[in-house]
Amino acid sequence: MRSARAIAHSNIALVKYWGKRAAVAGQTDDLNLPAVGSLSMTLDSLRSETQVGPSPADVFTLNGEAIEGGMATKVFRHLDRIWTARGEKGARPPCAVDSINHLPTSAGLASSASGFAALTLAGAGALELEASTATLSALARRGSGSASRSLWGGFVRLDRGELADGSDCVARQLFPADYWDVRLLVVHTARGKKAVGSTAGMEESRATSPYFDAWVATSEADLAAGEAALAARDLATLGAVMEQSMFKMHACMLATRPPILYWNGVTLEVLRALWEARQAGIEGYGTSDAGPHVKVLCASETAPKLEALLRGVPGVLAVDTVRPGPDAQVEVSP
Numbered sequence: 001m002r003s004a005r006a007i008a009h010s011n012i013a014l015v016k017y018w019g020k021r022a023a024v025a026g027q028t029d030d031l032n033l034p035a036v037g038s039l040s041m042t043l044d045s046l047r048s049e050t051q052v053g054p055s056p057a058d059v060f061t062l063n064g065e066a067i068e069g070g071m072a073t074k075v076f077r078h079l080d081r082i083w084t085a086r087g088e089k090g091a092r093p094p095c096a097v098d099s100i101n102h103l104p105t106s107a108g109l110a111s112s113a114s115g116f117a118a119l120t121l122a123g124a125g126a127l128e129l130e131a132s133t134a135t136l137s138a139l140a141r142r143g144s145g146s147a148s149r150s151l152w153g154g155f156v157r158l159d160r161g162e163l164a165d166g167s168d169c170v171a172r173q174l175f176p177a178d179y180w181d182v183r184l185l186v187v188h189t190a191r192g193k194k195a196v197g198s199t200a201g202m203e204e205s206r207a208t209s210p211y212f213d214a215w216v217a218t219s220e221a222d223l224a225a226g227e228a229a230l231a232a233r234d235l236a237t238l239g240a241v242m243e244q245s246m247f248k249m250h251a252c253m254l255a256t257r258p259p260i261l262y263w264n265g266v267t268l269e270v271l272r273a274l275w276e277a278r279q280a281g282i283e284g285y286g287t288s289d290a291g292p293h294v295k296v297l298c299a300s301e302t303a304p305k306l307e308a309l310l311r312g313v314p315g316v317l318a319v320d321t322v323r324p325g326p327d328a329q330v331e332v333s334p
Helices: 070-085 111-126 133-143 145-149 198-208 212-217 219-231 235-254 265-279 303-311
Strands: 004-015 038-054 059-062 095-101 155-158 171-175 182-188 285-287 294-299 318-322 329-332
Touching: 004 111, 004 145, 004 219, 004 235, 004 285, 038 111, 038 145, 038 182, 038 219, 038 318, 059 070, 070 095, 070 111, 070 133, 095 111, 111 133, 111 145, 111 329, 133 145, 133 171, 145 155, 155 219, 171 219, 182 303, 198 235, 212 219, 212 235, 219 235, 235 285, 235 294, 265 285, 265 294, 265 303, 294 303, 303 318
Parallel strands: 059 095
Antiparallel strands: 004 038, 004 329, 038 095, 038 155, 155 171, 182 294, 182 318, 285 294
C-alpha cells in the first residue's frame, strides 16, 4: 500500500438529479443508480482534498476533526469497494484518511461530490488499483451519485442507464473548463447542515411523491435540450431548461410525505430578485439543489452586476463567484 493525495472539485447540476432507481432482483444493493441522468458544471474554487495512506487502524479526519460513526463508516465502506475492485478477497489493509473540504459540508453545495471523487482517486492510488477514469467514475458514483461527475472538469453528463449492473450508467465530459466563459454565483442563504439528507430525501420522494414518475419521465427531454443549448453556448435556452428542471425537482420534493422543503424565505427572494434583474436586462438563471442556497449561471461580464445586486437581497450571507473548474488530480507517493 502507498500514500496518495487527490483534489476533486464540486459540481452543480444544471439539469438535475434526484432519486434512485428501484433495485431489481439480483442487483448489488449499493450500486447507487440514479433514476434520471444529469448535466453539470464543475466548479473551480469549491473542492475537497483527501489523502489516504497506511495506518495501524482505520482513522478518518475531516477538516482536522476525528470522525467516527456514520460518515466514517461510509468512507471506509467506499475503500472496501476499491479493494474489492482489485479482485481481492481478503480484508483491506487499514487506512488513514485525512480530508479537507473547501466548502460547507452537508449544506446543499455538493460536498459529497468532491469528497467522494477525491476519496475514490486517493483510495485507488493508495490501494494500487489500476483503472480507467470511467471505471473510477462508476466507483465514485457508488459513494455519491454526483461524485461520478467530479472526476472531470468543465461540463459533464451522467446517463442514468438501463442495465441492472449499472455498466451503462456512466459519466463523460462534454466540454472542458475553457469551453465557455461563464460564471456561477453561489448565493448563500443559510449556515449549517440541512435537516434532511439527500439520500433519505430521494428515497422518501420515490416512495411517496405523486410527482416522482412525471419527474423521471420528463428528464431525458431536459437533458437533450440542455446539452444542445450548451453545445450552442445558448445561455437563454440553457437557463430556461435549468430553471424548469429545478422547479420540477423541488415540486417533487414538496409533494413528498411528509413534505421536504429545503428552501427558506431568502431562497425565494433571491429567485424573485433574479427574475426582476432579467426584466431589467441583467441576464442570469437560477438553480438550487437539496439545500437553501441559490446558484446563478451568467456570462462573465454580467457576474459583477449580478453579484452586487444579489448581495443586497435581505438575508443573503455571502455571494461567491466561481468559474468552470478543472479535472480532478491525484499524486501517488512511491
